[in-house]
Amino acid sequence: MDSPLRILTLVIDYVRPRKIDDASMAAVATRITDLRVALESRPELYSALSQTLRHWLTSANYFIAFASLGILPRQGFRRELTRRLYEQINPAPKDPDDVADMLALVFHHRKDPQWVNLLPGDVWRELFSTLWQADAEDLRSLMVRAIDELLYAMEMLSIWVAAEELEPDLVRLEPRLMDRDSAFVGLQRELASYVHDYGEWLQGNPEAWHDDAHARVMLDQCASEISFFRRRAVNSGTSIHLAYLLERLEQTLQRIEDILDIVDLSHIERSRDTALSLFQELVLARSRKDSLRALWSQNIRLLSRTVTENASDHGEHYVTRDRADYFRMLRSAAGAGLIIPLMALLKIQVHEAGLSEGLETLLHCLNYGLGFVLIHLCGFTIATKQPAMTAARFANAVEKEGRSGANARKLAEFLVQVSRSQFIAIVGNVALALSIAFLISQVYLYQVGTPLLSLEQQQYQQYSLTPFSSLALLHAGIAGVWLFLSGLIAGYFDNRTAYLSLEERFKRHPLLRRLLPLTLRSRMASYLAQHYGAIVGNFSFGVLLGATGYIGMLLGLPLDIRHVAFSSANLGYAGVSNGLIFLQLFSFVLMIGIINLVVSFALALLVALRARGVTIFSYRKLLRALGQEARQQPLALFWPPKTETDSSDQTPPSDGGKG
Numbered sequence: 112m113d114s115p116l117r118i119l120t121l122v123i124d125y126v127r128p129r130k131i132d133d134a135s136m137a138a139v140a141t142r143i144t145d146l147r148v149a150l151e152s153r154p155e156l157y158s159a160l161s162q163t164l165r166h167w168l169t170s171a172n173y174f175i176a177f178a179s180l181g182i183l184p185r186q187g188f189r190r191e192l193t194r195r196l197y198e199q200i201n202p203a204p205k206d207p208d209d210v211a212d213m214l215a216l217v218f219h220h221r222k223d224p225q226w227v228n229l230l231p232g233d234v235w236r237e238l239f240s241t242l243w244q245a246d247a248e249d250l251r252s253l254m255v256r257a258i259d260e261l262l263y264a265m266e267m268l269s270i271w272v273a274a275e276e277l278e279p280d281l282v283r284l285e286p287r288l289m290d291r292d293s294a295f296v297g298l299q300r301e302l303a304s305y306v307h308d309y310g311e312w313l314q315g316n317p318e319a320w321h322d323d324a325h326a327r328v329m330l331d332q333c334a335s336e337i338s339f340f341r342r343r344a345v346n347s348g349t350s351i352h353l354a355y356l357l358e359r360l361e362q363t364l365q366r367i368e369d370i371l372d373i374v375d376l377s378h379i380e381r382s383r384d385t386a387l388s389l390f391q392e393l394v395l396a397r398s399r400k401d402s403l404r405a406l407w408s409q410n411i412r413l414l415s416r417t418v419t420e421n422a423s424d425h426g427e428h429y430v431t432r433d434r435a436d437y438f439r440m441l442r443s444a445a446g447a448g449l450i451i452p453l454m455a456l457l458k459i460q461v462h463e464a465g466l467s468e469g470l471e472t473l474l475h476c477l478n479y480g481l482g483f484v485l486i487h488l489c490g491f492t493i494a495t496k497q498p499a500m501t502a503a504r505f506a507n508a509v510e511k512e513g514r515s516g517a518n519a520r521k522l523a524e525f526l527v528q529v530s531r532s533q534f535i536a537i538v539g540n541v542a543l544a545l546s547i548a549f550l551i552s553q554v555y556l557y558q559v560g561t562p563l564l565s566l567e568q569q570q571y572q573q574y575s576l577t578p579f580s581s582l583a584l585l586h587a588g589i590a591g592v593w594l595f596l597s598g599l600i601a602g603y604f605d606n607r608t609a610y611l612s613l614e615e616r617f618k619r620h621p622l623l624r625r626l627l628p629l630t631l632r633s634r635m636a637s638y639l640a641q642h643y644g645a646i647v648g649n650f651s652f653g654v655l656l657g658a659t660g661y662i663g664m665l666l667g668l669p670l671d672i673r674h675v676a677f678s679s680a681n682l683g684y685a686g687v688s689n690g691l692i693f694l695q696l697f698s699f700v701l702m703i704g705i706i707n708l709v710v711s712f713a714l715a716l717l718v719a720l721r722a723r724g725v726t727i728f729s730y731r732k733l734l735r736a737l738g739q740e741a742r743q744q745p746l747a748l749f750w751p752p753k754t755e756t757d758s759s760d761q762t763p764p765s766d767g768g769k770g
Contacts, residue, residue, distance in 0.1 A: 115167035116207040118160060119217045122146070122242065128226050136226065140234045147241045161244040167208075168243070169256050176210040177264035181396035182366060183359040185271070188351070188410050198401040214397040224395040232387045255313055258374050262306045265370040268363050272333070273299035275360060280353040284343040294332035295360075301326045302367070309374065323371050330371075333364050348610025354413040415722035417606055431532045437751045444536040446491035447676070448543020452551060454482040455544075455680035459568065472661040480653030487642070487649050493676055494536040495594055495707040523736035527747050534749050537704050541679040548683025564684055572685040573692075576678055576699045586673040587703040591710025593655040593672065598715055601648025614640035675704030 113121075126142045128135035150157040184191050205212040218227060245253065273296045275281065282288050305326050311319030337360055344353060372378070372385040399405035431437040461474045486493060555563040564572070578584045608614075617623065617636035624632070656672050663670025678700045687693040741748060 113163075114207065115164055116213065116216055118163065119213070119242075120219075122238075123217050123223075126238065127220065127223070131222060131226055131229065136230060139226075139230060140237070143234065143238050143241060147237075150241065157244065161242070164242055165245055165249060165253065168253055170208065171213070172206075172209045173257070173260035174264055174267075176214070176393055176397075177261060177366070177370070178267055180211055180214075180393045180400065182362045183355060183409075185359070188355075188406070192403070192406060195401050195403050195406055199403065202401075211393075211397055211400075214394055215400075218394050218398065221398075224398045227394045228391045232384065235387055235390070236383070258313065259310075261370045261374055262309055265367055266302055266306045268367050268370075269299040269302040272360060272363055272367075275356065278356055280350065280356060281340060284340050284347055284353075294329060294336050298326070298329040298333055298367075301329050322377075323375060326371060327368075330364055330368055333360075337361055337364075346609060348606050348608070348612075349417045350610055351410070351413055351417060354417050355410075358413065412722055415718050417603075431535065431751060432528060434751050434753075437531070437535055440492065440532060441535050441539045443490065443492040444494060444539025445543045446489060446539075447486050447493045448540045449547060450482060450486050450489070450491070451493070451540065451544040451676045452548040452680040452683065454478055455548065455677050456551065456563075456684065458677075459564065459681075459684070463568070468661060468664060472658055474657075475660070476654045476657030478653070479657045480650040483649035483653045484646055487645055492536060492539075494533065494540040494704065495591075495675065495711060520736050520740075522733055523740045526737055527740050527744075530748050531751060533708055537675060537701075540676040541700065541704075544676050544680040545683045548680040550683075552684050552686060562686055564686065569684075569686045572681045573687065573696060575673070576682060576685075576696050576703070578699060578702060582669055582671070583673050583699065583703060584706050586671045587675075587706035588710045589659060589670060590656065590672040590674045591707045592714065593652055593659070594707065594711035595714040595718075597648045597652035597655060598711070599718070600651045601644040603644070604647045605644030608640055608643045613643065673703045675700060675707055678703050 125146065126139050128139055150160065186194075205216050207213055207216065218224070243253070276288055276293045276295050305321070305323060308319045308321050337357055340353075340357055344357075369385050369389050373382050373389065375382060431440050457478050458475060461471060461478065464471070466474070483493070552563040562569070575581055576583055614636045617639060618629075618632050620632075623635075627635070656674070659670050659672045679697075682693075682696055682700055685696070687696060744752060746752075
């Protein structure tokens with residue numbers, strides 16, 4: 112008789128579908144039935160095959176599969192990257208007596224994890240019952256062996272969970288961990304008792320049995336502690352290591368819960384379903400165990416989460432829920448509209464000054480960057496700033512609703528509030544920027560007697576707004592990308608501010624203590640702690656906008672930016688006297704604004720969703736719910752209803768210097 116590896120490899124090669132479609136998956140069930148018929152026609156061969164596979168099950172090593180696969184490694188990213196790189200160059204030999212290695216050897220095709228997870232459970236159960244024929248005594252022996260391995264893995268996992276209690280990052284978030292036992296330690300104690308009593312029960316002592324109710328209570332308390340740490344991290348700052356740690360804790364607790372489900376023989380259907388689900392999860396996890404791509408994706412997701420957590424927290428401030436918020440947003444956006452025309456005019460004058468490319472780019476970067484910082488310091492808002500923040504907030508809502516079936520109507524209501532916020536912010540920016548720019552050009556014409564811009568400059572400004580003869584919409588998309596990136600930069604520095612406790616550092620800085628009194632130090636430290644990320648993000652956005660043309664020149668590409676607020680100011684300077692042409696160009700400005708919004712929101716939403724490991728349940732349902740909201744309250748897209756209130760309303764923050 113061949114080895115267990117040879118047998119299982121041949122069987123999986125035989126049943127493996129040629130394509131991942133319904134017909135091919137249905138053919139798998141037919142092949143399994145044919146396999147059973149063929150084996151039953153040769154009883155001696157069938158008996159020898161089953162005996163070989165049973166012997167392998169009773170002697171195989173399960174621990175690595177149950178305790179490691181599908182759970183983030185305890186070593187850090189660098190060590191894991193080094194290990195995986197070496198595995199790619201010089202792979203370690205696989206041990207057929209190790210269940211984890213056997214999964215890699217048997218399911219060796221690239222698409223195996225995909226069809227393994229798509230194949231219905233009853234088909235897998237049919238295959239397993241075909242391969243592992245056994246009498247009652249052998250089945251009990253196999254069951255006891257599997258339960259022993261599961262219990263041992265669960266106990267080791269609980270010890271690892273308890274050991275994480277004194278991780279410095281967790282103690283930083285909750286200093287009281289030093290003075291009391293957490294739920295993690297309580298879980299370990301309860302599971303140790305449960306494993307001991309379960310083992311006694313398996314040995315024939317019925318009085319030793321006790322159920323897992325208390326262990327499940329402790330699991331719920333551990334999950335609550337992790338949620339507490341995540342909430343605390345939003346205000347106290349997070350790091351890759353902390354995100355990695357919390358993710359690993361969640362995965363470990365989920366594995367412990369799965370094992371409890373499997374060994375709970377009082378719910379046999381749940382036990383079987385969970386065992387099958389765990390098998391499918393292990394096949395997928397083993398295929399990714401040495402994958403560099405999987406490691407990069409995983410760590411990029413964790414990095415994204417550390418950045419977007421702060422954006423999610425700030426995103427609530429950018430949603431106008433009632434009329435008070437609505438008009439505050441209008442005033443804030445109108446304030447920015449007073450400054451934008453001056454920035455737009457300065458850019459035009461710098462461009463016409465005949466400076467070297469490098470110096471001109473530097474001045475453009477400073478113009479945008481310092482202008483955005485000034486707008487923020489004045490407490491004003493530029494339209495299109497909000498998407499990067501509200502997208503993270505929306506992703507957070509998807510994550511919460513997803514646990515209870517993802518309420519499409521609630522998410523649609525949130526999108527209506529976001530669209531209303533964007534509308535009034537654009538109105539405030541465009542109305543003031545266009546009017547002030549037009550007023551400046553008319554005052555200059557009246558005082559000097561010549562137009563502010565030459566005829567050639569006016570024609571260029573009109574041309575740059577026309578999407579059919581220029582690359583205006585592409586350039587608007589580039590501005591949307593920079594909006595997205597600057598939002599990430601702001602989130603990163605907001606997070607670092609909290610993580611490093613910059614407010615306390617500034618208050619206690621040795622040099623500042625000698626130069627400034629405590630009151631002034633405290634005010635300065637508090638302001639910097641609240642606005643540091645926004646200031647850096649706004650300045651970064653300005654640098655990105657100012658450097659785009661220079662980057663395009665270096666690459667030989669027609670790169671530039673178009674932003675709705677600056678485009679409206681340029682339209683005001685363009686000296687358009689024909690009403691029809693003005694309306695046409697104004698519609699192009701609005702198109703630029705739509706592209707700014709869509710690109711920045713889509714990118715920010717994509718990153719925020721991936722960071723949380725969630726997906727929108729159904730775009731069709733969401734769009735249907737959004738359409739229903741629009742039909743029922745069409746004005747709500749632009750104007751807040753009287754009945755809409757929120758007890759937690761907050762004034763929109765002033766870090767709106769980004770476009």
